[in-house]
Amino acid sequence: MAGGEERIDVVARLRERRKLLWAVASGFIASGLLVALAIGAVTGSLTGGLPLAIAVAAVTLYIAAIFMDIVWEGWGVQLFTVITVIIVSLLFLNMIFGRQVMP
Amino acid sequence: MSSTLQIKRWLFTTNHKDVGILYLVTSLYFFIIGGTLALLFRIQLSVPENDFLDAAKFNQAITNHGLIMVFWFISPLAFAFANYFVPIQIGAKDMAFPRLNALSYWLLLFGGLLVIAGFFMPGGAADFGWTAYAPLNTETYTPNFGANLTAFGLLMLIASVTVGTVNFLVTIFQLRAKGYKMLGLPMFVWGIFFTVLMMLWAFPSLQAGLILLAADRILGATIFEAPKGAILWDHLFWFFGHPEVYIVLFPGLALALDMISVFSRRPLLGRKVIIAAFGAAAALSFGVYAHHMFMTGINLQYLKFHMFTTELISVPFGVITILAILSMIGGAIKLTTPMLFALGSIAVFIIGGFSGVFNSNPVLDIANRGSYWVVAHFHYVMVGAALFALFGGLYYWFPKMTGRMYNETLGKIHFIVSFIGFNLLYFPMFFLIDMPRRIYTYPEWTGWGPLNFIATVGGFIFGLSHLIMFANLLYSMKHGPRVDKNPWGAWSYEWVIESPPPEYNFEGIPVVQGNRLMVLMADGAKPAAHAHNSHEGEHLSPWPLLISLGPFLFLLGLGMWIAQAKFALPLMVAGAIISAYAVYGWFRDDFYERFKLEEPPEYKERWPFESIHRVKLGMYFFLFGDAVFFAGLIGAYIFVRLEAPTTLPGLVTHNILLGLIGALLMLWSAVFMYAAARGAKLGDRTLTLAGLALSIVLGIAYLVVTGLDWLGTFSAGFTLADPAIATSAVTALSHALHLAAGLLVAVYLLLKVWVRGFTGHVPDTIDSLAVYWGFLAAVTAAIFGVTYIF
Numbered sequence: 012m013a014g015g016e017e018r019i020d021v022v023a024r025l026r027e028r029r030k031l032l033w034a035v036a037s038g039f040i041a042s043g044l045l046v047a048l049a050i051g052a053v054t055g056s057l058t059g060g061l062p063l064a065i066a067v068a069a070v071t072l073y074i075a076a077i078f079m080d081i082v083w084e085g086w087g088v089q090l091f092t093v094i095t096v097i098i099v100s101l102l103f104l105n106m107i108f109g110r111q112v113m114p
Numbered sequence: 115m116s117s118t119l120q121i122k123r124w125l126f127t128t129n130h131k132d133v134g135i136l137y138l139v140t141s142l143y144f145f146i147i148g149g150t151l152a153l154l155f156r157i158q159l160s161v162p163e164n165d166f167l168d169a170a171k172f173n174q175a176i177t178n179h180g181l182i183m184v185f186w187f188i189s190p191l192a193f194a195f196a197n198y199f200v201p202i203q204i205g206a207k208d209m210a211f212p213r214l215n216a217l218s219y220w221l222l223l224f225g226g227l228l229v230i231a232g233f234f235m236p237g238g239a240a241d242f243g244w245t246a247y248a249p250l251n252t253e254t255y256t257p258n259f260g261a262n263l264t265a266f267g268l269l270m271l272i273a274s275v276t277v278g279t280v281n282f283l284v285t286i287f288q289l290r291a292k293g294y295k296m297l298g299l300p301m302f303v304w305g306i307f308f309t310v311l312m313m314l315w316a317f318p319s320l321q322a323g324l325i326l327l328a329a330d331r332i333l334g335a336t337i338f339e340a341p342k343g344a345i346l347w348d349h350l351f352w353f354f355g356h357p358e359v360y361i362v363l364f365p366g367l368a369l370a371l372d373m374i375s376v377f378s379r380r381p382l383l384g385r386k387v388i389i390a391a392f393g394a395a396a397a398l399s400f401g402v403y404a405h406h407m408f409m410t411g412i413n414l415q416y417l418k419f420h421m422f423t424t425e426l427i428s429v430p431f432g433v434i435t436i437l438a439i440l441s442m443i444g445g446a447i448k449l450t451t452p453m454l455f456a457l458g459s460i461a462v463f464i465i466g467g468f469s470g471v472f473n474s475n476p477v478l479d480i481a482n483r484g485s486y487w488v489v490a491h492f493h494y495v496m497v498g499a500a501l502f503a504l505f506g507g508l509y510y511w512f513p514k515m516t517g518r519m520y521n522e523t524l525g526k527i528h529f530i531v532s533f534i535g536f537n538l539l540y541f542p543m544f545f546l547i548d549m550p551r552r553i554y555t556y557p558e559w560t561g562w563g564p565l566n567f568i569a570t571v572g573g574f575i576f577g578l579s580h581l582i583m584f585a586n587l588l589y590s591m592k593h594g595p596r597v598d599k600n601p602w603g604a605w606s607y608e609w610v611i612e613s614p615p616p617e618y619n620f621e622g623i624p625v626v627q628g629n630r631l632m633v634l635m636a637d638g639a640k641p642a643a644h645a646h647n648s649h650e651g652e653h654l655s656p657w658p659l660l661i662s663l664g665p666f667l668f669l670l671g672l673g674m675w676i677a678q679a680k681f682a683l684p685l686m687v688a689g690a691i692i693s694a695y696a697v698y699g700w701f702r703d704d705f706y707e708r709f710k711l712e713e714p715p716e717y718k719e720r721w722p723f724e725s726i727h728r729v730k731l732g733m734y735f736f737l738f739g740d741a742v743f744f745a746g747l748i749g750a751y752i753f754v755r756l757e758a759p760t761t762l763p764g765l766v767t768h769n770i771l772l773g774l775i776g777a778l779l780m781l782w783s784a785v786f787m788y789a790a791a792r793g794a795k796l797g798d799r800t801l802t803l804a805g806l807a808l809s810i811v812l813g814i815a816y817l818v819v820t821g822l823d824w825l826g827t828f829s830a831g832f833t834l835a836d837p838a839i840a841t842s843a844v845t846a847l848s849h850a851l852h853l854a855a856g857l858l859v860a861v862y863l864l865l866k867v868w869v870r871g872f873t874g875h876v877p878d879t880i881d882s883l884a885v886y887w888g889f890l891a892a893v894t895a896a897i898f899g900v901t902y903i904f
Contacts, residue, residue: 024796027792028792028796030788030792031789034785034788034792035785035789037785038781038785041781041895042782045778045895045898048898048899048903049770049771049773051903052902053770057903058765059763063904066899067899067903070899071893071895071896072892074888074891075892078884078885079737079885079888079889080881080884080885085726087723087726088723092738095315095738095742099742102319102353102742102746105353105403105404106349106752107756108413108416109345109407109413110413110757111412112411112413112414113414
């Protein structure tokens with residue numbers, strides 16, 4: 012194997028190992044966040060409204076970003092992710108604000 | 115080729131051109147059915163107080179006319195051309211996933227057959243209109259058992275669309291000939307690109323609505339019968355429904371632009387502006403849909419926002435139309451049949467577009483809503499603009515597909531007669547602005563009779579005019595004069611190759627340099643025949659057909675079982691057995707890597723996804739759409755809770771400790787799947803096997819814990835009659851089914867790595883499965899955060 016290819020191989024392997032370490036660490040971080048959500052719910056401090064919406068969205072996006080590999084992908088995948096998040100938000104916002112108030 | 119081989123070829127083919135022809139024939143078949151239904155209800159409406167059809171039959175005819183024309187005729191006709199020509203136009207030898215392409219076709223066909231089977235069920239077919247408004251769509255108001263088959267048929271269609279969407283996006287992004295930049299692609303490819311993008315994010319919303327409707331109709335839930343349930347359906351339907359208008363329109367409009375350019379002998383004026391306009395319209399299509407809800411009493415500020423965006427969306431379409439017209443100025447225009455249809459398409463689109471702008475104003479919309487004005491408007495856009503362009507495309511590409519020329523005079527006669535018939539049919543409807551839609555008859559004193567009679571005459575002229583086309587093309591297929599490969603002097607790359615195109619399109623490596631396509635050398639891309647593999651290299655696989663046939667039989671049996679019809683159970687059992695066998699067969703082929711047809715990535719233009727494997731890219735696109743599906747379900751739960759704050763929150767109806775344990779199990783299942791993927795990339799077999807095994811165990815544990823939690827909820831007396839319980843149960847069930855499907859793939863990959871090691875695409879497949887698992891973990895967090903806490 013030529014020197015350049017060897018170097019690429021080593022870099023690729025190091026990258027995979029780094030991704031694995033981040034995933035394990037994120038497993039613990041996300042577990043903590045889920046436990047925090049549950050505690051917030053049980054204590055009554057997080058049972059509805061904007062704080063709950065932000066908290067749930069943050070945990071969901073964090074898990075998606077790490078375990079769907081999005082943080083490690085190129086800008087193309089990241090752009091499509093952002094568009095998807097916008098479209099999903101549009102659907103939620105329409106369902107929340109587009110409600111019947113008149114007969 | 116013998117007749118047996120011919121039959122085998124058409125049933126088992128995965129070649130994109132064959133699949134395109136299957137789409138073409140199928141769409142024209144459904145056109146005849148949908149068109150016949152239209153003529154039946156036009157006869158009924160032709161004179162006042164007519165009794166040709168009773169109210170029930172009339173409602174069934176208009177409902178199925180709408181469904182069949184929108185879902186099984188116009189879009190499939192566009193995708194017939196897309197299947198046949200997009201790979202050639204971008205310089206590829208096939209689609210990115212040929213077997214999935216065939217699967218997409220068979221799912222579409224069997225979905226359509228399910229809808230038609232509804233006519234033979236007790237009570238008849240669905241009769242709630244193509245919009246299936248709630249609560250009309252529920253069992254209370256539509257007891258017809260055929261309506262269940264309509265819902266099942268639409269779900270099969272959505273499966274077809276999902277598979278097709280992913281396939282086209284990966285194909286356009288990763289299989290372009292080397293040097294072929296995105297901006298240089300033909301307008302038709304751009305039209306298909308934006309169409310599939312809208313499909314990707316729009317159809318899952320309808321899917322969510324249909325799954326919830328199935329819970330209402332089959333499991334006794336009352337999601338759409340509950341107060342404000344109608345508004346919930348409106349949101350889920352129109353979030354899909356308005357983009358659907360452009361999904362139907364874009365391919366035809368884009369094709370019309372290409373034909374105008376070719377037959378004017380001029381490049382399109384403002385080509386990049388037109389592409390941007392298509393993009394702007396596609397983006398805006400998701401933010402305008404509430405104009406279909408102006409009369410539902412929605413929040414005034416929200417209504418005004420949608421009025422503004424609706425008016426805004428007319429701008430890009432105005433830009434496209436004006437640039438199309440300006441492109442012809444100074445050109446050497448040839449009024450061939452395709453050009454006449456392209457011009458006809460633009461002309462009726464202008465009328466359809468202008469008549470729609472009025473309705474963006476809520477005051478005028480309240481006056482026009484539910485009248486024949488609206489019927490005329492959307493037929494001018496969806497039928498006129500799309501259909502004329504696509505029929506033009508049929509003439510345009512006929513010489514390429516057959517190697518023979520049609521009769522030009524008959525083509526022109528077809529255009530003239532159909533154009534007159536079309537306008538005679540729909541233009542009088544603008545004057546029927548005071549006649550309500552969806553009424554099966556009307557009294558004489560209304561004075562609507564003469565205009566309706568003219569419309570019916572126009573309908574028959576329009577409908578029968580297409581017989582000229584069928585006769586012309588069928589005759590010319592065998593007896594038309596032979597033509598060379600580029601009879602129009604067109605510029606896109608399908609005209610560089612022989613007519614009809616060879617099996618693999620290009621006998622070498624297609625490369626684009628300076629806007630010219632060159633085929634460099636024979637690369638041997640056709641796979642060599644394999645001793646154990648009769649279909650490799652021949653594009654043949656029985657599994658796409660069988661994987662679609664199984665669910666078709668099962669769902670048909672299920673619909674019959676609900677209706678207490680005979681032979682239901684044997685059909686369901688046969689469907690289940692065929693499905694299981696077909697999935698096993700598909701996996702078996704993959705296990706032995708029997709089905710491979712790939713072009714080397716280094717020969718392709720892959721911007722902006724250069725470094726990502728096509729399987730993983732496909733998985734991303736699938737999940738981007740799936741995110742909207744789960745958003746629709748979770749959004750439905752939020753909607754129900756907001757509209758009925760007295761319903762109990764998830765904190766009361768669920769065991770939050772079990773919910774938390776389940777969420778943690780799913781999360782760590784994803785961590786181990788991610789580790790398995792990293793192991794596969796590193797070539798570490800032990801890490802991969804351990805990761806896969808632990809992920810499977812934790813995934814099963816999640817299903818058990820969630821099942822226990824739901825058992826607790828139901829044993830506490832909560833039922834699906836509560837819309838909050840029903841929406842969260844459907845969400846949990848959909849998630850569980852996703853996970854079950856994933857577990858099946860995970861077990862298969864575990865076996866494959868165990869037995870065969872890291873052969874073929876296994877590392878990339880595990881990597882893609884890890885992405886899927888990560889998505890499921892994120893959805894679990896959202897479900898836990900919303901349905902357990904809120």
